[in-house]
Amino acid sequence: MDEIGNLLHGFSVALTLPNLGFMLVGITLGVLIGVLPGLGGANGIAILLPLTLSMNPTTAIIMLSCIYWGALFGGAITSILFNIPGEPWSVATTFDGYPMAQQGRAAQALTAAFTSSFVGALFAVVLITFLAPLLAKFAIRFGPAEFFAVQLLTFCSFVGMSKEPPAKVIAAMMLGFALAAVGMDSVTGQLRMTYGYPPLLKGFDFLIAVIGLFGIGEILLTMEEGLAFKGKHAKIDPKVVWSTWKTLPRHWLTFLRSTAIGCWMGITPGGATPASFMSYGIARRMSKEPDSFGKGQIEGVLAPETAAHAAGTSALLPMLTLGIPGSPTAAVLLGGLLIWGLQPGPMLFVEQKDFVWGLIASMYLGNIVGLFVVLTTVPFWAAMLRIPFSVIAPVIVVICAIGAYTVHSSMFDVVLMLVFGVLGYLFKKLRYPLAPLVLALVLGDMAEASFRQSMLISQGSLSIFWSNGLVGGIVGLALVMLCWPLLGTVKSWLQRPPPAAPAEGNAS
Template sequence: MDYLDSILYGFKVALTFQNILFAFIGVFVGTIIGMLPGLGPISAIAIMIPLSYGMEPASALILMAGVYYGAVFGGSTSSILLNAPGISGTVATAFDGYPLAKQGKAGKALAIAAIASFCGGTISVVALMLVAPVMADFAITFGPTEYFALMLLGLTAIASLSEGSTIKALISATLGLIVATIGMDQQTGTQRFTFGTPNLLEGIDFLIIALGLFALAEVCSLILTRKQHNFGKDSNVGELKISKKEAKEISGPIARHSVLGFILGVLPGAGATIASFMSYLTEKRLAKDSSTFGKGNLKGLAAPEASNNAATSGAFVPLLTLGIPGSGTTAVLLGALLVVGVQPGPLMLQDHPDVFWGVIASMYIGNIFLLILNLPLIPYISRILYIPKPMLISLIIVFCLIGVYAVSFNTFDLYLLVAFGVLGYLMRIFSFPAPPFILAFILGGMMEQAFRQALTISNGRYTIFFESKITIILLILAFLSLVIPLIRQRLSKRTEIHNQGREKEM
C-alpha cells in the first residue's frame, strides 16, 4: 500500500459517522479540560480508558487522541485571559498572551492562538503522514549524551528569557534546578531535600509551580498593588479581526515553529512543554523587536502556540511506529492501545493500518472542528474579562486550589501552591524572571537522568560527551547560547557609558 492509498484508506476510516462523532467529542472534551487549570489531558484520557472497552481500536484511539490535542488547543484560553496555564504546554503562551489581554486585545490574542494552533496542528499532521518512518529512525539515534546536550542547550537559552539582568535569570534557573532535585532519587533511592516529610518523596508537581509562580503571583499583584488593570467594568475585549500586516507578521513564526515543534515532539521526553519554550526562545532571538517580548508581542504568542500543537502530533511518531511513549500523555495512550488489543510498533502499519492511518486522518478533521469551535466562541469566552476584579480574583484562587487538589488529593500540595505564589510575587518585586525557573525545573530532572545514564554506559568516562557529532554540535550551540547574550550586554553597557561620556563633553 503506497502513501496515497494509505492516506485515502485513513480518510475512509476517519470519515465514518461513528468516528467523526468520536473525533468531535474528543476535541470538545479536550478543549474544555484544557481551559480548566489542573486537569490536563492525562487525567481525561485515563478516565476514558474504561469507556473504550468494546469499542473498535481505531475509534477508541481517535477519541482519546482528540482529547489530547484538544486539551493543548484549549489550554491557551486560561493562559491568555487569567495568566493561569490550563496545561504545562501553554505556559509560554501566557508570556505575551496575558499582556495582550491586559491591553484590551484579548479577542485578537485568542484568535491568533486559535489560528496558530490550527496551522501548527495541520502542518504537523501532514509531516506525520509523510515522514513518520524517517523521523522515527532519527529519534532512535538520540542517546543519553544527545539528550543531555539538548537539555543543556535549553538551559543555556534562559538568558533570552531575561528582560533585564542575565545574572538574575541564571539565579532563577538555579532555584528551578534545586527544586527539581527534591524527592527520591530514582536511581539510588536516596531521599533528597525532603526534610523528613513523606509528602515530598515524589517531588513537587509541575502544576503547583506553574500555577503558583504565574496565577497566584498575579493574584498577589492584583490584591497588594494599586496598579490599575484592565479587569472589571472598563475591560475591553477588543476586535477579533487580524490585519494584513499582523497576518504577515505571524505567518513566519507559525510556519517555522510548526516544523520545530513537530521535530521536538518526535523526540521522547521533549513534548509540547519543551517545544513551546524552545520556540519562544528561538523566536525571541530571531526577532528584531526582541525587547517587546513579554509585553504583548504577537510573534511571542503565535510561536509557542503553533509549536505546542505541532508537538502533540509529533509525539505520535515514536508511539505508533516504535511503541515508545514520548511523554506522560502518550504513555497513557500506549496503555489504552494495549487495552483495546493493539500493540504499537514497527509491525503496526501491517497489522493495524486502520488504526495508524485512521488516527492520522482524524487529526485533520479534529483540527477543523477545533477551529470551528473556538473562533465563534471567542467573544463569549472573552467575556470573562468583564468579571469584576474581586470576583475574578476569587475564581482564579478557586480554580488553582481545585486544580492542584484534584491531582493528588493532598492538602500539603495546597500549602506548596501558596508558598510558590508568594515566591512568584517576591520574584516580581525584585525583578527575577519566573520563566527561567520553570524551564530549569522541567529540564533539570531529564538532564540529570541523561547525564547519569551516559556516565553509567561509559563507566564514568566524561569523554563520551565528545564522541557523537550531534552531541558536540549541541554543546557548541549551548556554549554560544550562554556567551553571546553576556557579550551583547557588555557591549551595550560600554556603548551606553561611551554615549553618556560624549554627552557630558558636549
C-alpha cells in the same frame, strides 16, 4: 508516503465519538481560559490535568491539546475588545486590534485574528506531520550521552534566547533543579533534602508545582492589579467574515513570513510570546506604510497571531520526538505523558502509533473546530467578561485547589500548591521567568539520569560528550548558546564609540 497512511490512521482514532466530544469540550474550555486574564494555556492544562488521569491517554492528550488551541484563539478576544491581553502572546495584538475595535472594525479585527491563527497552526501541524517521523528516526541513534547533550542544549538555549537577564534565567533553573532533586535518589536509594519529613519522600509533584506557580501565582498578581473589564461589544456577521477573507490573500507574504518565524521560535525554546513580538516588528519594518501600525492596521493583527499559533503548535515537535518541550505548555504536556506512563522520544512513534498519530490528527481537527467555535460565540465571551473579576478569581482558586487535591487526595498537596502560588507571585513581581523553573523541574531527573548513565559508561570521563561528531556537535552548540549573551555584551562593548577628548579650553 508512510506519513500520509499514518495520518489517515490517526484520523480514524481522533474521529471516534468520545474523542470528538472531548475535543469540543477542550476547545470550549480553552477559549474560556484564554479569555480570562490570569489564566492561560499552561495554567489551564496544569489545573485540569489531574482530572484526566483516569482517562485513556489518547483521549486525555487530545482534550488537553485542544485546551491549548482554544486558549490561543481566546487570547485575541480580550486583546481586541478590551485592550487586555488574555495571554502573554496576545500583547502585540492589542497594538492594532484595539484601535480597530475603537474604529468600529472589531468584527473585522477578530475575523482576521482567528483566521491568521488557524493558518499559522495549520502550517505548523503540516510541519509536525512530515518532520516528526524523520526526526524520530534520527533520534533512535541517541544514547545516554546524546540525550544529555540535547537536554543541555535545551537548558542553554533558554539562557541564550530568553529576553530575561541570563542571571535570572539561571537562578530560576537552579531552583528547579533543586526542587527536582528532593526525595529518593532513583539510583542509590538515598534520601535527598527531605529533612526527616515523610511527605517529602516522594519529592515535589510536578502537577502541584505548576498549578501553584501558574494558576495561583497569576491570580494573586491579577487581583493585586485590580483588573476591571471595560471594552467594546462585538458581533461577527457572515458578510464581514466573507469580506475580510477576500482581503486576506493580498497579505500572503505576511502570513508566510510570520509562519516561518513562529515555527522557528516554537521548535527552538523561544516560545509564542517572543514570536508574536518579532513578527509584529518585522511586519512593521517591511511594510510600505510603517506609520499606520498602531493605528488600526490589519497586518498588525495578522502578523502576531499567525506567529503565536505557529510557535505554540510547533513547540510540540521537539517534545514528541526528543522529549524536549519547546514551551511552558509543552512542558506541562510532557509531565502529563510521563504520568500516563508514556516516554516521549523516538520510540513513542514505534510503540504508541495510535497515540502519536491520533494526537497529530486531532491538531488538524481541533483547529478547524476552534475556528468555528470562536467565530460563532464571540458575543457570549464578550458578555461574560463583564462579570466582576472579584467573582471569577475565587472560582479559579477553588478549581486549582480541587485539581491539587485530586492528585494524591492529600491536603498537604493543597498547602504545597499555595506555597508554590506565593513563589509564582514573587517570581512575577521580581520579573523572574517561570518557564526555566518548570523546565528544570520536568527535565531535572531525566537529565541527571542521562548524565550518570553516561558517566558509568565512560567510567567517569567527560570525554564521552566529545566521543563522536553527533554528541560533540550538540554539546558545542549548547556551549555557544550558553555564552551567546556574553558574546553580545562583548560585541556591544567593542562597538562602543571612544570617549570624546576634553576641549582645549577646559585643559588645566
